Amino acid sequence: MIETGFGSHGGGQTGNGVPSLSNILKLDPTGSRGKKATGDALSILQAMVAEDMNKVNATILKMMESPVVLIPQLAGHLIASGGKRLRPMLTLAAAQMVRYEGERHCHLAACVEFIHTATLLHDDVVDQSELRRGKDSANTIWGNKPSVLVGDFLFSMAFEIMVADGSLKVLKILSRASSVIAEGEVMQLLTTNNVETTEDAYMDVINAKTAELFAAACEIAPVVAERPAKEERALRSFGKNLGIAFQLIDDALDYSAKEAVFGKTVGDDFREGKITLPIILAYNRGGKAERTFWKRVMEGEHPKDQDLARAMACLNKHNTLSDTVDRARHFGAKARDALALFPGSEAKSALLGIVDFCVNRAY
Amino acid sequence: MIETGFGSHGGGQTGNGVPSLSNILKLDPTGSRGKKATGDALSILQAMVAEDMNKVNATILKMMESPVVLIPQLAGHLIASGGKRLRPMLTLAAAQMVRYEGERHCHLAACVEFIHTATLLHDDVVDQSELRRGKDSANTIWGNKPSVLVGDFLFSMAFEIMVADGSLKVLKILSRASSVIAEGEVMQLLTTNNVETTEDAYMDVINAKTAELFAAACEIAPVVAERPAKEERALRSFGKNLGIAFQLIDDALDYSAKEAVFGKTVGDDFREGKITLPIILAYNRGGKAERTFWKRVMEGEHPKDQDLARAMACLNKHNTLSDTVDRARHFGAKARDALALFPGSEAKSALLGIVDFCVNRAY
Numbered sequence: 001m002i003e004t005g006f007g008s009h010g011g012g013q014t015g016n017g018v019p020s021l022s023n024i025l026k027l028d029p030t031g032s033r034g035k036k037a038t039g040d041a042l043s044i045l046q047a048m049v050a051e052d053m054n055k056v057n058a059t060i061l062k063m064m065e066s067p068v069v070l071i072p073q074l075a076g077h078l079i080a081s082g083g084k085r086l087r088p089m090l091t092l093a094a095a096q097m098v099r100y101e102g103e104r105h106c107h108l109a110a111c112v113e114f115i116h117t118a119t120l121l122h123d124d125v126v127d128q129s130e131l132r133r134g135k136d137s138a139n140t141i142w143g144n145k146p147s148v149l150v151g152d153f154l155f156s157m158a159f160e161i162m163v164a165d166g167s168l169k170v171l172k173i174l175s176r177a178s179s180v181i182a183e184g185e186v187m188q189l190l191t192t193n194n195v196e197t198t199e200d201a202y203m204d205v206i207n208a209k210t211a212e213l214f215a216a217a218c219e220i221a222p223v224v225a226e227r228p229a230k231e232e233r234a235l236r237s238f239g240k241n242l243g244i245a246f247q248l249i250d251d252a253l254d255y256s257a258k259e260a261v262f263g264k265t266v267g268d269d270f271r272e273g274k275i276t277l278p279i280i281l282a283y284n285r286g287g288k289a290e291r292t293f294w295k296r297v298m299e300g301e302h303p304k305d306q307d308l309a310r311a312m313a314c315l316n317k318h319n320t321l322s323d324t325v326d327r328a329r330h331f332g333a334k335a336r337d338a339l340a341l342f343p344g345s346e347a348k349s350a351l352l353g354i355v356d357f358c359v360n361r362a363y
Numbered sequence: 364m365i366e367t368g369f370g371s372h373g374g375g376q377t378g379n380g381v382p383s384l385s386n387i388l389k390l391d392p393t394g395s396r397g398k399k400a401t402g403d404a405l406s407i408l409q410a411m412v413a414e415d416m417n418k419v420n421a422t423i424l425k426m427m428e429s430p431v432v433l434i435p436q437l438a439g440h441l442i443a444s445g446g447k448r449l450r451p452m453l454t455l456a457a458a459q460m461v462r463y464e465g466e467r468h469c470h471l472a473a474c475v476e477f478i479h480t481a482t483l484l485h486d487d488v489v490d491q492s493e494l495r496r497g498k499d500s501a502n503t504i505w506g507n508k509p510s511v512l513v514g515d516f517l518f519s520m521a522f523e524i525m526v527a528d529g530s531l532k533v534l535k536i537l538s539r540a541s542s543v544i545a546e547g548e549v550m551q552l553l554t555t556n557n558v559e560t561t562e563d564a565y566m567d568v569i570n571a572k573t574a575e576l577f578a579a580a581c582e583i584a585p586v587v588a589e590r591p592a593k594e595e596r597a598l599r600s601f602g603k604n605l606g607i608a609f610q611l612i613d614d615a616l617d618y619s620a621k622e623a624v625f626g627k628t629v630g631d632d633f634r635e636g637k638i639t640l641p642i643i644l645a646y647n648r649g650g651k652a653e654r655t656f657w658k659r660v661m662e663g664e665h666p667k668d669q670d671l672a673r674a675m676a677c678l679n680k681h682n683t684l685s686d687t688v689d690r691a692r693h694f695g696a697k698a699r700d701a702l703a704l705f706p707g708s709e710a711k712s713a714l715l716g717i718v719d720f721c722v723n724r725a726y
Contacts, residue, residue, distance in 0.1 A: 068549050125488065125511045148488045148511050149548045155515070156542035159522055163534045171526045171534065179519035185512045187431050 041353030042084065048350050049092035055106035056088050060113060063157045074142055074150045075117070086354075087217045088113045090242075093354075094221035094235050097347035104224045107161050111174060112217045114158035119181055119213075121151035170220050177216035184208025193273040195283045195294045202277055206247040207240075214243030234338050238351070241335035246358045248328035251276035252321045253361070255312060267308045273298050277327065281320035282311075290314055325359070332359040404716030405447065411713050412455035418469035419451050423476060426520045437513045438480070449717075450580045451476045453605075456717075457584035457598050460710035467587045470524050474537060475580045477521035482544055482572075484514035533583050540579035547571025556636040558646045558657045565640055569610040570603075577606030597701050601714070604698035609721045611691035614639035615684045616724070618675060630671045636661050640690065644683035645674075653677055688722070695722040 046053075064075045088109035095105035125144050155178070162171050188205045191197040218239030222231040254269040255278060269276055275298065283294045297303040297311065315321055332355045342348050409416075427438045451472035458468035488507050518541070525534050551568045554560040581602030585594040617632040618641060632639055638661065646657045660666040660674065678684055695718045705711050 066546055066549075068546055068553065070549050070553060071546065122511050122515060125507050144488050144507055145552060146549065148485050149545055149552060152485060152518070153542060153545035153549065155518065156538060156545050159534075159538040160542055163531060163538050166531055168526060168529055168531070171522075175519060175522040175526050179516060179523055182512055182516035182519050183429055183431055183434065186433050186509065186516065189508060189512060190431065190433060 041350070041357040045089055045093060045350045045354050045357075046084070048096065048346060049089050052092045052095075052106050052109070053085065053089070055103065056085070056092070056109045056113065059107050059110035059161070063110070063114070063161065066153075070142075070146055071150055071153055074121075074146055075154060085113060086246075087116050087213060090214065090217045090239060090351075090354075091221055093347050093351050094218045094238075095225060097342055097345055097351060098222045098225040098227050098231060098235075100221060100225035102224065104165055104167075105221055107165055108170060108174075108220050108224065109217075111158040111161045112213065112220075114154045114161070115174065115178060115181070116213060118151040118155040118158070119185070119209075121147045121154070123185065167223065169223050173216050173219055173223065177212045180208045180212040184210075184212070188274075191275050193299045194275060195279065195291075195298045197275045197280060199277065199280055202275065202280055203244075206244055206251075210247040210250075211240045211243030214246065215239035218242075230341065234341055237338040238335050241331040241338060242355055242358060245328040245331040245335065245355070248277060248324055248331070249359060249361060252278060252324040252328075255315055255321060267311075270297075270308055270311055271303060277324045278315050278320040279311075281323055282314045282318050285318040285320070286314060328359050332356070404713070404720040408452055408456060408713045408717050408720075409447070411459065411709065412452050415455045415458075415469050415472070416448065416452070418466065419448070419455070419472045419476070422470055422473040422524070426473070426477070426524065429516075433509055434513055434516055437484075437509055438517060448476060449609075450479050450576060453577065453580045453602060453714075453717075454584055456710050456714050457581045457601075458588060460705055460708055460714060461585045461588045461590050461594060461598075463584060463588035465587065467528055467530075468584055470528055471533060471537075471583050471587065472580075474521040474524045475576065475583075477517045477524070478537065478541060478544070479576060481514040481518040481521070482548070482576075484510045484517070486548065530586065532586050536579050536582055536586065540575045543571045543575040547573075547575070551637075554638050556662045557638060558642065558654075558661045560638045560643060562640065562643055565638065565643055566607075569607055569614075573610040573613075574603045574606030577609065578602035581605075593704065597704055600701040601698050604694040604701060605718055605721060608691040608694040608698065608718070611640060611687055611694070612722060612724060615641060615687040615691075618678055618684060630674075633660075633671055633674055634666060636666075640687045641678050641683040642674075644686055645677045645681050648681040648683070649677060691722050695719070 064072045066072060091105055091109040091112055124147055158174070159171075162174055184205055184207070187201075188209055191201055191205060215236045216239070219232055219236040222228075222235055251269065254276065255266065268274075270279075279294065279298065283291060286294065293310065293314070297307045303311075335355045336352055339348060339351060427435045429435060454468055454472040454475055487510055521537070522534075525537055547568055547570070550564075551572055554564055554568060578599045579602070582595055582599040585591075585598050614632065617639065618629065631637075633642075642657065642661065646654060649657065656673065656677070660670045666674075698718045699715055702711060702714060
C-alpha cells in the first residue's frame, strides 16, 4: 500500500493488540534513533521548507479551482487531509541544498504532489471482489469513477504546470516518472494474490511505483538550479534509494502500525492480497503447512481475522519484519552516501535526517 | 457514451427490432447524403492518410511495448480492435492541408490516439451499482483496476511522445486538452441520472469531453507546420465544431444504431442513466406522466427492457432524435465554414467530406 500519511510511532502494543515494530524489534523507542530523534528530523525539515511550502499550497489550491464542484471537493479531501507532503518537501529541500534562488521549484513541487495524489486516487480503485474484502478507502465515499476522473484531472494539472514552467528537461523527468509509476502499478497488480512472487519482482514493483517519484522529486531541483549533471545523478540516486527504503518500511508497518496514528488499519495489505516483502520472506522460509496457509489466505478471497493473527505469528517466527527493516537500512545507507559530494549545509543535514526518519519511523 | 468505433449504417430495422435513424427520419439511405456518399468520404480520407497512418501505427505499437505483459495485452485489445482512428486522421489530414512536410505530425497523431484510448479506458470504469445494470464493456474482461492503470500508462506515453517532440506549444495544447477532457468527464458524472440537466449543461459536457480533443487534434497540425495563428484558430474551430456534431450524432445513434455494425448495444446510454440531448429534449417537451417516467427510469437503478421501448416511443413522439441531428447539422455547417480561408486541395475536400460523414452517419 502506498502511504496516505505517516507519523511517529510509540513503542508497545497498538490499539488492537497488535505489537508495534518497536516491540517486535526489541528496540528502545526513546533511544537516539527512536521516536524523538525521527520526529525531530521531520520537524526540522518541515520548518526549513515552511515558507516554500506555503507557495506550494497556494499553487495546489489555485490549480484545484474548477466550476465542477466535485473536483475541488474530492481533490481537497485528499490533498488537505493527506500526508506530510514528503515528496514535495524533498524537492524544496534539495533546491535549498543546491542553493537555487528562484520560484520554479515551488510550482514543480506542486506537480510532484499532484502526480502522487492522482496515483493514490487510482490506486484506491477497487473491483467488486475487493469491495467484499471490506476495503475502506477514500473512493468508497465517492465511488470508483469520480476517483479515476479527478485523478486524471490532477494528473493533467501536473502537466499543465510543467508546461507553464517551460523546461523540457523537467518535463522529460516527470513524464518518464509518470510512465514508470503506471507500469509499476500494473506490475503490482500482476503480483497481487501470488505468494510465489520473488523478492526481485517485488523490488521491481517498489522501484517503479514508489522510488521513481522520490527520485524525480529530488532530481528536478538541480535541474532548475542548472547545476552540473553529477549533482542531478547524485540527487536522483538519493531519492531513489530513499524511496525504496520508505516503501520497505511502509510495507513492514502495515503489519504493526497504530491505526489512529498511521491512518490505516493493520493488515490492509493482507486483506487486499498484496504481496510485500514480509510475506515473500515468510513464504520462502516457511514449511509446507505455512506455505499452504499463505496460499489459502493470500490467493483466496476471504481472509478472516484469525488468519491475520496466524499471519502475524508466521511473520514474527521468521523475523521477516525486522529483516525487511534491515533491507530498508541498506537503501537508507546508499541514500546517505549519494549526498557525499554536496558540502555541509542546513539543507543537507535535513535531507540526511529524513533518511533516518524514514527508516526509523518503524520503531 | 464516447464511441468505440463507427461504421456506415444501412436503413430499415436493426437486428433487435429497433428502427434505425434513417427510418425514423424517413430518409433515403441511398440518396446523395446516404450510406454510399458518407462511406466514400471516410474511404477517401483513409486512403489519403494511409501512408502516414502506418507511421502512426508503428509509433503506437512501439510505445506499447512493455515487459509488463498486461500492458501490451490490454492496450492492444483496445487500440487494435478500436475504431477508425478518426482523431489521428484529423491531425494527418490537417497537416496535409497546410502542406506540412516533416514527420512530427505522425508522432503527435499517436499522442492524440493514446489520450483518446486512455479516456475510453477510464470512461469504462464502473461502480458496483452500474455493474448490476448489465454493462458489458472492455473493462469487464480485466476488471476496473487494470483499465485505470493501463489508461494511466497510455496517458503517460502520450506525454513522453510530446516531450520527445519538444514543442512547448504542442504540449500546451494537448495538456490543456487533457485537463478539459478530465473536467468534462467529471461534469458528465454530475449530470448522470439527472433528467433536469439543461441543454446548456449537456453542451458544456460534450464540448469538454469530446470536442476539445477534436479541436486539439486539428490545431496541432498548423503548429508543427509553423503556419500563421489564423490558421491555427481556423483548424481549432473546425475540430471543435466537428467534435460537437460528432458527439450529438453519437448520442442520437445510441437509440438507433445497429449493434453488429456500431459495436455497441442500443440503449447503452439509457441503461447507464446517461443524460444526452434526446432525453433532455423529450423530458422538456413531455407532459407530467412522461416526466415521471423519465425520472423513474433515468434516476432509478433498474430500467427494464420494456422501459427502453417506452423511452424510444417518447423520443420519437417529440422528434428528439431528428432534432438532435438538426443541432448536429448546425455545428457541421460551422465546421465547414471554418475552413474557408484554406485554398482548395485534396486534403481540404477530404476534411469537408468527413464533416458530412460525421453528420450523415446517422442515416
